[in-house]
Amino acid sequence: xxxxxxxxxxxxxxxxxxxxxxxxxxxxxxxxxxxxxxxxxxxxxxxxxxxxxxxxxxxxxxxxxxxxxxxxxxxxxxxxxxxxxxxxxxxxxxxxxxxxxxxxxxxxxxxxxxxxxxxxxxxxxxxxxxxxxxxxxxxxxxxxxxxxxxxxxxxxxxxxxxxxxxxxxxxxxxxxxxxxxxxxxxxxxxxxxxxxxxxxxxxxxxxxxxxxxxxxxxxxxxxxxxxxxxxxxxxxxxxxxxxxxxxxxxxxxxxxxxxxxxxxxxxx
Amino acid sequence: xxxxxxxxxxxxxxxxxxxxxxxxxxxxxxxxxxxxxxxxxxxxxxxxxxxxxxxxxxxxxxxxxxxxxxxxxxxxxxxxxxxxxxxxxxxxxxxxxxxxxxxxxxxxxxxxxxxxxxxxxxxxxxxxxxxxxxxxxxxxxxxxxxxxxxxxxxxxxxxxxxxxxxxxxxxxxxxxxxxxxxxxxxxxxxxxxxxxxxxxxxxxxxxxxxxxxxxxxxxxxxxxxxxxxxxxxxxxxxxxxxxxxxxxxxxxxxxxxxxxxxxxxxxxxxxxxxxxxxxxxxxxxxxxxxxxxxxxxxxxxxxxxxxxxxxxxxxxxxxxxxxxxxxxxxxxxxxxxxxxx
Numbered sequence: 001x002x003x004x005x006x007x008x009x010x011x012x013x014x015x016x017x018x019x020x021x022x023x024x025x026x027x028x029x030x031x032x033x034x035x036x037x038x039x040x041x042x043x044x045x046x047x048x049x050x051x052x053x054x055x056x057x058x059x060x061x062x063x064x065x066x067x068x069x070x071x072x073x074x075x076x077x078x079x080x081x082x083x084x085x086x087x088x089x090x091x092x093x094x095x096x097x098x099x100x101x102x103x104x105x106x107x108x109x110x111x112x113x114x115x116x117x118x119x120x121x122x123x124x125x126x127x128x129x130x131x132x133x134x135x136x137x138x139x140x141x142x143x144x145x146x147x148x149x150x151x152x153x154x155x156x157x158x159x160x161x162x163x164x165x166x167x168x169x170x171x172x173x174x175x176x177x178x179x180x181x182x183x184x185x186x187x188x189x190x191x192x193x194x195x196x197x198x199x200x201x202x203x204x205x206x207x208x209x210x211x212x213x214x215x216x217x218x219x220x221x222x223x224x225x226x227x228x229x230x231x232x233x234x235x236x237x238x239x240x241x242x243x244x245x246x247x248x249x250x251x252x253x254x255x256x257x258x259x260x261x262x263x264x265x266x267x268x
Numbered sequence: 269x270x271x272x273x274x275x276x277x278x279x280x281x282x283x284x285x286x287x288x289x290x291x292x293x294x295x296x297x298x299x300x301x302x303x304x305x306x307x308x309x310x311x312x313x314x315x316x317x318x319x320x321x322x323x324x325x326x327x328x329x330x331x332x333x334x335x336x337x338x339x340x341x342x343x344x345x346x347x348x349x350x351x352x353x354x355x356x357x358x359x360x361x362x363x364x365x366x367x368x369x370x371x372x373x374x375x376x377x378x379x380x381x382x383x384x385x386x387x388x389x390x391x392x393x394x395x396x397x398x399x400x401x402x403x404x405x406x407x408x409x410x411x412x413x414x415x416x417x418x419x420x421x422x423x424x425x426x427x428x429x430x431x432x433x434x435x436x437x438x439x440x441x442x443x444x445x446x447x448x449x450x451x452x453x454x455x456x457x458x459x460x461x462x463x464x465x466x467x468x469x470x471x472x473x474x475x476x477x478x479x480x481x482x483x484x485x486x487x488x489x490x491x492x493x494x495x496x497x498x499x500x501x502x503x504x505x506x507x508x509x510x511x512x513x514x515x516x517x518x519x520x521x522x523x524x525x526x527x528x529x530x531x532x533x534x535x536x537x538x539x540x541x542x543x544x545x546x547x548x549x550x551x552x553x554x555x556x557x558x559x560x561x562x563x564x565x566x567x568x569x570x571x572x573x574x575x576x577x578x579x580x581x582x583x584x585x586x587x588x589x590x591x592x593x594x595x596x597x598x599x600x601x602x603x604x605x606x607x608x609x
Binding site (some may be wrong): 159162165166167168169170171172173174178182183186187189 | 312315316317336337338340341343344345350352353354363364367368411412413415421424
């Protein structure tokens, strides 16, 4: 019987499914242990504190705004990478990949360097705009980290649309611009929506760059992951565990939405 | 009228070489050739997807090569029609009219006319995903013709359809072209499909145009061995001609011809005749036997051995069976002779 099982090759799917289930179980235990550690009473206490919801809404709105800015740049950049050939295209593609492969801490340090030097220091002084240890700094870090990521995802979304649709549209008299808005964008809609959620989740999870460039400022820059780090250092384990639960719920919601929307696209 | 003059292009290593082609107003031209011959690439150059290395494309005397695709007034229907999946049938047809910023009443009138002409009123609100292959083709044609293009380019428009529907749609295509008097350039690799629709055919191979003529003329006088074989002449063999006789594969054929030396000889299977044995010895008749008989929908295919293998297509019952001795006649008037490639 064992020999027959081996010969039919069913051991391989069985092993693969077992390993997948074991991995999922491991993560579920991690999440559950947090909740067990916190207990029902403390869960209720921390989840009803204004400090928790102030940090939650700060995370949500900063991630949403930075995602919007990333989309404004990322959609055209992704389209350009997907469709047009131009000189130094590979160099451009490598540069845009940098924020993906380089640690966000490096980006934080880079932003700190650039915003304190000519001409940005003069510009910010002249217009009395300070970007640093405030919410603008949070937005700048989130934007810098996610913009390139967004462009890459958008490229994948546009790659899934066969170029012949554009050729047909243009042969019917539509300009490049009209073709993009009337044909390409609607066809890439699911891929763009799914990518947008991933970009949002990436922005909401950012903290290394914030640590270097923005720093801690209670009620101003402490988005969820950064607040977890700060409270960990302060030994406030109840806050840490309750916020990790919120972060996990946010991530699960985002990824479920992405799969529901992106399931119809070729990107995810 | 569309004129392609000495068009040369290089696309990822594939070269389109010295393409000269003129398609008259209201003509149905079929670009015919095997896969990889460059037919689709030529169409894409006409559409304006790529810039050529040399040569020009003229439409009604105007050089359109410097123009963008949207300025050429060419309608392009790709292989699987590329109907915009986010628009319903009516909006797909109106797309080109809206892109040209026609008045709303005009868009509405032309769209209605097109829908009525093609008989697709019953699917006007359907999305492309919910259309059959034939319906998709009608919608794609309607969308292409609604803008009143000077030239309609069809890239293998029937390849996605099953055999029965292909026959029906090829007749519809021809009828539509006659009705609209538009100039059609149709790419395909199927001889029967070309025969059903074409006024003239242009045969392509390895990035070059090999022969341009009516189907009958090309069948009667294929320019070279490739054309002869591509048009399913089948009984093709190498021979030596002295201007009066053609010798090859163990048989001697009599036919006065202007060629001398090594030639390619052939005869279409429908022109091979089976005679009673007592005619052996007459001009161009040979003793042989039937190797196999394959019934086809509209004829019977006989595989013969006369010292060389021959194929004959005959209609109706012939009183022979496999292994029977027969007399095979290759009529001189149907012999095709061409130089080597």
